[in-house]
Structures are given as structure tokens and as C-alpha cells.
Amino acid sequence: GAGEHHAEVVVLGAGPGGYTAAYRAADLGKSVILIERNPVLGGVCLNVGCIPSKALLHAARVITEAEEMGAHGITFAKPKVDLDSLRGWKDGVVKQLTGGLDGLARARKVKVVRGTGTFSGPNMIAVTGADGDTTVSFDHCIIAAGSEPVELPFIPHDDPRVMDSTGALELADIPKRMLVLGGGIIGLEMACVYDALGSKITVVEFMDQLMPGADKDMVRPLQKRVEGRYEKIMLKTKVTGMEAQKKGLKVTFEDAKGEVTTDTFDRVLVSVGRRPNGKLINAEAAGVAVDERGFIAVDHQQRTGQPHIFAIGDVVGQPMLAHKAVHEGKVAAEVAAGHKRAFDAQVIPSVAYTDPEVAWVGLTETQAREKGLKVEKGVFPWAASGRALSNGRSEGMTKLLFNPEDDRVVGAAIVGTNAGELIAEAALAIEMGADAVDLGHTIHPHPTLSETINFAAEMFEGTITDLM
């Protein structure tokens, strides 16, 4: 039946996936309602994810670059950190973007219904919110409910000294000693921020390397640098207990040999992954299947098992990244509007905005090995890059992986300052089927870090003669 509100396309969740889908569907002439439980649009990415973390990482980079110029003849005074002002600036950046989203919605006549939505039938969502309860009916629905941080059963999550990424981004204070539980991208980015602001950092990771997922050789320059700056990096170690005491959080560690140790920290950042919100939307009422972890399976057009209901972003699976959500949002909106479109991207880049940054796209060497795929590589060490040396940061490395049969690029990884910006060229190369000659014969501007892609291709071809 008809709800109190009706739209041709209803989008559940206003993160990067959801707002992109809503605006695209509206641009294609559909009537659109966007349902969001938060008072502010933008989801995790804008409010408590990508954007505030990058503002703080920028501040961290300014601090450490200033510190390191000391070795090259320029000494600054020790930075004075006004936390209120830094927090205000970060919040202002977020507000500018989320406010912009309101304007984009208005301009397209996308109606925003605020409240928590749960399915009450195959064409209906019930919304409960501050403004009272209502129902929204739809012809097509796009689920973009996102994800939230994983909590661990033995951790006192209600102790204010235990933080998730959202808590860490609030920047309430600068703890003396902080434990980062989980050495993935989010944990290492926040470690980078708090280290620059003056905290002593310990990182504990269950796997045998930081940032599992990236090739070990590409993580090594980051690991070496943080080993020099942080108090301790514990690999192959799990946290088995945490006790809230007056003087701090007493944490129990167990290493691979079964050896148990304890240590006490002022704060613990729990960054052990994110879980999808699929179980929170009563999807069964619409006949949409949700797996036991909370993910919703979709086909190459982002359709769930119900052809008029789509799902996009973190709620459909890994990698949980904003640019993947945005891309899927466009696909779902266009298919819902009757266009011919499918998710046919070959690769999705991953970036850790740590210092140095680590970025990769397409196949990694580890994946190639696991899949039994033959790849050959071209590797260019930044110690031979004039620009990296001039930047005072020559620890980086650019690695390209090629299919030996046709020399096409199948994967790339870059570690070093600005690796996140540089990796886009490799993504384009893979999507366009570029080969080593394409990259090696494209004239790159000198002296730039982008040249390292050109040089890595030439290293593979054996045509490089002089490493400067």
C-alpha cells in the first residue's frame, strides 16, 4: 500500500553511497526520498571517517615535517597545540562538506526523511525519528546502511578511556600512553595523528605484519619509520584481556609462543575492523537476504535477491571504502532509472594515509602467489628519485606488476609521501589495459614523484640507464 510518503526511488542511509545514489537518481528524473537517522548527511566518511581523519593527518604532517627540517638547517619552536582550535578547524571542514550535501539535496528536490528506517514490507519502510513515526513507500529502494566499528566482548567499551575511531577523532585530549589495538589502515592513521601530537604509541597486531592486505615489502618503509617513532610495535600478538583500573587500562597480551604480558595505558583505541549494518534494517520483511555477518549479497547491477531492491557500499562487502560506495551508488541509481549499467570496474584502489602513505591497486604479489598467477615486476626505489630526495623523504618505493604474457599492468603498489595521489595513474593504466611501454614511454614531468611509475615500468623493461 501507499505510505505517508512515496517516491520512485528511496535510499536508506545518507553516506557516500546513499547520497550519491539519491542525487544520481534525481538527476535522471526520478522522485527520490533519502532516509537518514543522523541529523547530518554524509555518513561515516564525512562525519567520522575519511574527512576528519585527513584534516588531523594534515596537521600531523605539518608538525612532523617541521620537526624533521631541524636536520636540514631549519629549526622551529616546539609546536603549541591548541586542541580546541584544532578540533574546531576539523569540525569546520566536516561542516562545510555536510552543509554542501544539504544544498545538493535541495537543488534536486530530494526529500530527506530523518529517522531510523526498517523495512515493513517489500515496498515499504517504517521510519522512527525525532520528528515522529512515518512510513515511506517505494518502487525501487537502494540500501546504503553502511557499517560500524566491531566491538570485542572482553573490552570495557563503556569506559571513556576505551575509544573507537569516532572517539579518537573527537580529540578530547592527548593521552600520554596510547595503545592502538589493530594495525590496519584506520588504527595506523590515528596512531600517526596522536604520535605527532605527542602521545607515546604502542601498536598491537594479531597478524605477522602491519596493514595485512598490502604486500609486506610495501609496508616495510612505514614499519621502519614508526618503529623509530613509536614506543612499541607488537606483531603476532593478541590482546586477551582488558581491565579498567584507576590508573589506566590494564591490557593482557599473548604472543605467538603463548607468552603472556601485561601493560597499562591511558587510552586504548580499538580498531579491529568494521561490521555491516545489514542486520539492523529488518531486511527479511522485504525478502532481502542478509548473511550471518550482516552483509547483503548483490549481483553485478547491485540488485539484491529482490530485483527492485539494491544495496551498495559497506553493507555489501569489502573493501569498505568510500570510493567503492560512490561507484556502486551510481550503478544502482542508473539501473533503478532503467539505464544499462553494471559494476564493471576491474580494480578498486586502497590507500592508507599514514606517514609514509601506502597505496595499492589491482593484484598484490601475495594475491598473485595465492592464486597461482605468474606476474613479473618493475620496482623503483625512491632513493633514486630526485624529487623524493629533495623532499627529504626517500624511503619510498614504487612497484608495478605485469602479466608476463602481454606486459600489461595488473597491479601496483606505492609506499611514500603522496602515494595515495600517485596510485590513481596505475588504476587508470589497469582499467585501460596499458602495458609497460605505455607507462615507460609516457613523458612524466620532472622532477615529480609521478616519475617513479614511469621509472618502475622502465626498470621492468630494462630500458633505464641512470637511476637519477
Ligand code: FAD
Ligand atoms: P556509511 O558512510 O556508513 O553511511 C551509512 C549511513 O546510513 C549512515 O549515515 C547511517 O547513519 C545511516 N543508516 C544506517 N542504518 C540506518 C537506518 N536503519 N535508518 C536510517 N539511516 C541509517 N574510506 C575511504 O575510502 N577513504 C578513507 O580515507 C577512509 N577513511 C576512514 C576513516 C575512518 C576513521 C573510518 C571509520 C572509515 C574510513 N573510510 C575511508 C571508510 C568509509 O568511511 C566508508 O567506506 C564509507 O563511509 C561507506 O559508505 P556507505 O555509504 O556505505 O555507508
